[in-house]
Amino acid sequence: MARNTVTGARSGAPAPTSHVRGEPTTSLLGLVVKIGALGLAAALAVWAAFPLIEAANWVGVGIVAAVTALIFYVYLSPRHVPLKYLLPGTLLLIAFQILPVLYTVSTSVTNFGDGHRGDKEQAIAAIEAYSVVRTPDSPQYTLTVAADGAPDTGDLVFLLTAADGTVYAGDADGLTPLDPDDLTREASGKIVDAEGYTVLTTAQINERSDEIADFAVPTGDGTGIRSSGLSMAYEGQATRTYQEDCDCIVDSVTGVTYTADNVNGSFVSDDGQRLLQGWRVNVGFDNFLRFVTDPATGASFLSILAWNIGFAAGTTLLVFVVGLGLALLMHTRTPLRGRTLYRILLVLPYAMPSFAMLLLWRDMFNTDFGLINRVLGLDVNWLGNAWTARGSILLVNTWLGFPYMFLVATGALQSIPRELEQAARIDGAGAWQAFRHVTLPLLMIAMTPILVSTFAFNFNNFNAIWLTTAGGPFSPDNPLAGATDLLITYTFRLAFGGQGAQYGFASAVSVLIFLIVALLSLISLRQSRSLEEVNR
């Protein structure tokens, strides 16, 4: 925008006439498009509403209805013209930028992660279910699932045939022996029909699947006969049970009591043994404190941050210099022969998937088998030494990134009228002076936002590091922080390496990184604004 106004004013060209706004669109095509788009919005709303209604989420339904109504109101009424332009962008901005940030922030104050994913009830259910063991010498039964009464509502009954051929009916009250004459059995001993009970079909079993899986025929002190699939049952015992009065889990075999630690979301015994299954709780700023106070982080944070800024700034500078230099070379007054071909060749690295290219570069840097050492006849462990690894990564990243800058710079150069430079030359400026004082300032207005975003992107360029050095080389005394680690790769190793996924902790560090990047970007944009002031 700024570029247009400035160059427009300088070159004396008339300001571009703004789009015809406020006038009602009456063309048939416009009407059709409008109806189609609104119809799509309505369809989306209906599609979203059904699961919400099913889940009885009335607030959600209300919000969907309200937003749909808003969309219809904005686009059907002739007023609120600016909103018509802003609405789609705003919705997308909120969906893809603001919400992830808010979600990350809300996750950062929890212990969400492996072992702490669900709520307390789920943890208790898992602990109890996992503690079921076969009783010693547990008899094996052949099972037929039946119901007392209607197949879908009647109480569950397990019709059981023991190994010795005796038959029982087991319900929630316990085992009752059956008279073998009242029932029909297969050769395997499996009961197929019994008087007084309805044998469930597989479809009916499927309907009551959860109920059957949780059902146990009580056989004594804590023991019960449980199903194992459709046709087998065994006697088992839950050795760990939750006691509400003490908010604890009691292990009946070892006698150990695990008391709920509701602050950290797990059950802990007196001697500090922690049950694996915990639950998600709010831990406040613990995750932030853990990162800040971690001695390992404290020792390496500043060096990681310094390299992180160096990497992002170095990449930005290098891709800018290389991209702009090549763009200037191509930007000749008389068309260069084969210019299109050169441009295509220059854009190639950008067109290839960076994922594969990074892996390819890593192999090229291999000490004994890599292309670089073979061609140059060297024996350098490029990625094994801190500074060569850093240099190599900058080289690779520049190679991957310069075509984009080349494209942008080419476009920006073409929008700067040549007369300006010519005028400067006539006034006695040399080529360098004309470039430095006329072309470059104009170019920078277009390029600065791109440079800031390049910086911000590379600040968190996880792939460039992870796929080449994975943060290494590591000094032998610190296996957690390598010489080419960015904050994001360091965090990834901490949050996803040690104890499975720790989303809460990862989110907390992400929030910190976000603050750093936001601050740096803000400063850079301030700088660029002062640049605009100069040119005004």
Next chain:
Amino acid sequence: MKFRSFSVLSGIAVLTLLATACGGGGDDSASSEQSTDGAMVIWADPNRTDVLIPYAERFGEAHGITVKVESIPNEDLQDNFVTAHQAGSPPDLVVGAHDWTGNLVRNGAIDPVQLPQEVADGFEQVALDAVTFEGQLYGVPYAMENLVLFRNTDLVPEAPDTIEELIKEGKKLKESGKVEEIMSLQVGSEGDAYHIYPLYTSAGGYLFGKDDEGNLDPSDMGVGSESSIKAFEKIAELGEKGEGALKRSIDSQNAGPLFNEAKTAFLISGPWAIADMKEAGIPYEISPVPGFANGDEARPFIGVQAFFVASGGANKVFAQEFATNFVTETELAVALYEADPRPPALTAALEKVSADDPDLLKIVEAGANGDPLPAIPEMAAIWGPFGQAEAAVIAGEDVAEAVKAAGEAISEQIGG
């Protein structure tokens, strides 16, 4: 003001839209009912999906339900499964590696399975041990794998008994110009704990001690101890500043090709490497990974592939039936072997297929004294620091310093 309240409102709206679009993330999922369209769903990686489909259909026909087999890339399978469990819409069964067990149990994502004794007796014991976690059986195994030593029989007719012999032989071949490398064992710049483990154990190192019941005890972590330093000192002797047999420049990408292009006579790898060898036409033979001459046996990790029953599945009874009565059949195990030739975990299936494939028994024999890959969640803390210590030691750095630092990093991550 008007504009601000508008954006807040639309923000909430889009949030809800997204939440429902993703099948109800977050809090909605707890209240929403599972879809009960009756189909039983099995998740497997693309290698196994096609094999499973006919068997799944047969199972479905026998029990009057539809069974769907969905293909998920192996590297995403565990994460997707845990996430789906958390969202309340997991599949009924998942086919995965046994070392997921600890993490799946910790997240309450799978149910124990109860095998009758006579069925359990039909499995190789090491395979059952691998899927047993804290005394409870959590999966039905179907295949096993472990590292072995491959040698190029054109260059080396006799299997070496010790790593020293291997290196002597390899050096001789290298000096005579027949090969370029003494041996191929992938290390890479970050090390590779899985592949160095046999040598580490042979040199006297261990990862976790065992408690009275034979379960791994994370409070007894062996990296950083005296024995682990001694073990790494022996490994260092084979490294870049020692014999030059172990090198960081040999990594997962080039370890196999080095052997297949006859640039080295020895490769330490697993059954997954065989297909490429056959294609390259390299005459190979399989023997156990050799240990140090005056050391312990070299014990490779045993990895086991298993069927797990999801705890949150919609058809748990059928899933249990499938796992306990269907996976335990020889025929399915043989079909899975044909799709991906690793030794079956069912003894009967192993005997059946090894009649035509003599490699299998040699692989099983090479893994006879192996350790099941630890399934406890604490194992996750080992890989990174252990690997880096290995890489540092092989590079010729100070052994004690590197191993102690790794031990501290691991302990801190386990404790923290």
